[in-house]
Amino acid sequence: MGRKRGTQSQAIGRSRGGITTKVLALTDAVGNMIDFRLLPGQAHDLREVPALIERLMGGSLLADRAFDADWLRQDLADKNITAVNPPKSNRRFPSTFDKHIYKWRQLVENFFGKLKENRGIAMRSCKTDQSFKVFISIAAVIVQTK
Structure with missing residues (x-):
């Protein structure tokens, strides 16, 4: 048996918008990746959040509704990190969050907007994950130095 080939090993999958790749990023307080x-x-x-937050230290983690999970909130609480994200609409007992701090999440959205100004990232023009990761890293450095 050889290695798997095709899109299964290249983080390419089908969603409502067609064949896509998601970029899950962790940024600092000012929006740098x-x-x-x-x-x-x-x-x-x-799915990839545990790998991103394993060495995380800080005061708060700002995220959107998709990251409202009990296990994530507990993991962050164990690390003395405050989860600042709105609860999902289907929660039976919704948790509270600081709406004033949550407004700073726009810095992350701004980072993604700047990153997607590069057409190669917005259109996923790289064939392999390795080259796409390098492309994102280079673009992030360019965004940070501007």
């Missing part, structure tokens, strides 16, 4: 992971389009965002 610290680390990132690639996911196939159909994968849930929480």
Whole structure:
């Protein structure tokens, strides 16, 4: 048996918008990328979160509704990190969050906007994950130095 070939090993998957790749990024307080992971389009965002937050230290983690999971909140609480994300609409007992701090999440959205100004990243023009990761890393450095 040889290695797997094709899109299964290249973080390319099918979602509503077609064949896509998700970029899951961890940024610092001012919106500069610290680390990132690639996911196939159909994968849930929480799948790669444990790898991103294993060495995380800080006061708060700002995220959107997709990251509202009990195990993630507990893991962050064990590390003395405050989870600042709105609860999912289907939660029976919704958790509270600081709406004033949550407004700073726009820095992460701005980072992704700047990253996607590069057409090669927005269109996923690289064939392999390795080259796409390098392309994202170079673009992130360029965004940070501007």
